[in-house]
Amino acid sequence: RGVCSSARRLQGCMSAWVIDQYGSNEVLKFSEETPAPTVSSPSEVMVKVHATSLNPLDVAMRGGYGAKLLNLRRDPLSVVNGDSEFPLILGRDVSGVVVDCGSEVTHFVPGDEVWAAVPPWKQGSLAEFVTLTEFEVSHKPRSISHAEAASIPYVASTALSALVNAGGLCKERADEKRVLIIGGSGGIGTFSVQLLKAWGAHVTVTCSQNAEGLVRGLGADQVVNYSAGDVAEQLESMERFDVILDGVGRETEQWALGLLKPWSGAKYVTLVTPLLQDTDSRGWLSGMFQAGFSLHNTAFQSAIVNGVFYRWAFYAPDGPALDEVRELVDAGKILPVVEAQFPFTQVPQAFQKLEEGHARGKTVVRVAEEDDKRQGEEMAESEQGFQQTAERE
Numbered sequence: 001r002g003v004c005s006s007a008r009r010l011q012g013c014m015s016a017w018v019i020d021q022y023g024s025n026e027v028l029k030f031s032e033e034t035p036a037p038t039v040s041s042p043s044e045v046m047v048k049v050h051a052t053s054l055n056p057l058d059v060a061m062r063g064g065y066g067a068k069l070l071n072l073r074r075d076p077l078s079v080v081n082g083d084s085e086f087p088l089i090l091g092r093d094v095s096g097v098v099v100d101c102g103s104e105v106t107h108f109v110p111g112d113e114v115w116a117a118v119p120p121w122k123q124g125s126l127a128e129f130v131t132l133t134e135f136e137v138s139h140k141p142r143s144i145s146h147a148e149a150a151s152i153p154y155v156a157s158t159a160l161s162a163l164v165n166a167g168g169l170c171k172e173r174a175d176e177k178r179v180l181i182i183g184g185s186g187g188i189g190t191f192s193v194q195l196l197k198a199w200g201a202h203v204t205v206t207c208s209q210n211a212e213g214l215v216r217g218l219g220a221d222q223v224v225n226y227s228a229g230d231v232a233e234q235l236e237s238m239e240r241f242d243v244i245l246d247g248v249g250r251e252t253e254q255w256a257l258g259l260l261k262p263w264s265g266a267k268y269v270t271l272v273t274p275l276l277q278d279t280d281s282r283g284w285l286s287g288m289f290q291a292g293f294s295l296h297n298t299a300f301q302s303a304i305v306n307g308v309f310y311r312w313a314f315y316a317p318d319g320p321a322l323d324e325v326r327e328l329v330d331a332g333k334i335l336p337v338v339e340a341q342f343p344f345t346q347v348p349q350a351f352q353k354l355e356e357g358h359a360r361g362k363t364v365v366r367v368a369e370e371d372d373k374r375q376g377e378e379m380a381e382s383e384q385g386f387q388q389t390a391e392r393e
Contacts, residue, residue, distance in 0.1 A: 337361030
């Protein structure tokens with residue numbers, strides 16, 4: 001199975017789910033004539049997508065979240081020329097097989113099984129093929145399937161960006177650290193619990209009552225559920241924390257900052273920032289100024305009043321970081337948490353499932369289901385032939 005996997009591929013087309021405007025689920029359109037990507041840079045690899053998964057970011061981007069800043073990142077001249085970003089392909093996770101490589105690619109060859117997180121300014125993975133740089137790609141864990149692997153890259157990249165870059169943690173500096181994860185039953189939360197426990201941290205999680213068994217099973221030391229009384233009061237009775245990872249935002253900051261150990265280098269890291277929302281509503285220049293002003297004010301007040309650091313964290317695709325995650329997955333220290341799976345024909349239903357909220361892991365879309373099935377049949381036939389030959393001998 002090489003680069004040209006179908007007649008459409010030979011004609012430069014592929015199947016994909018695209019949007020031509022921002023809106024709700026009805027803007028999702030299935031197209032078999034979407035232009036297929038090509039390797040246009042010496043450092044690029046083209047991946048045949050076997051599976052992807054949906055994240056809240058995909059729902060937000062479908063509605064236009066971050067459009068102004070991301071379109072500027074895609075093409076700086078779009079501000080002057082008024083170029084449109086449509087048709088746009090969503091999907092940030094990918095697990096698949098390399099089918100083509102640029103001349104300077106050294107870490108991958110066609111046939112390699114890989115996984116990656118697709119940057120939000122690039123065309124996404126709800127398609128047959130996606131093109132990335134080799135530095136955004138990592139070899140897939142051998143111990144799990146494509147569907148399972150597709151549940152991890154985005155949440156891993158986001159969690160590592162938050163916990164390492166913003167939170168100052170790593171496997172050498174996390175032992176015995178007390179970490180609170182606010183909103184721990186979704187994709188980022190369930191991954192972060194496992195990563196932190198692999199690093200030796202003490203982990204407390206907030207979640208709803210029916211998710212308590214899940215997060216405890218993943219290793220959480222303490223669980224505070226929303227239905228057992230006021231969350232803030234329950235947490236205030238505990239020992240203070242070294243790091244807080246906030247995946248909920250809104251009014252949480254008003255009470256959660258006080259849960260950190262004062263004057264000890266403790267850090268509050270939030271994944272819910274106003275940056276893209278401000279640039280959408282005010283324009284990219286004014287919006288960035290407003291967001292920066294907001295960050296400065298909160299960070300300054302937190303440092304002066306409580307002696308703690310307040311930081312924003314963003315999703316940052318990173319192939320080498322996924323190499324480390326692969327080792328943890330293959331060692332059984334991180335398990336994929338998949339709540340639901342959908343075939344490629346049912347992407348709108350997958351979005352609907354995600355929008356219902358109360359996630360218990362990830363929603364996966366199987367893109368190359370028929371190819372996987374065919375490959376499995378071919379392997380079974382080969383094994384059967386080998387057994388028959390051995391019996392005759």
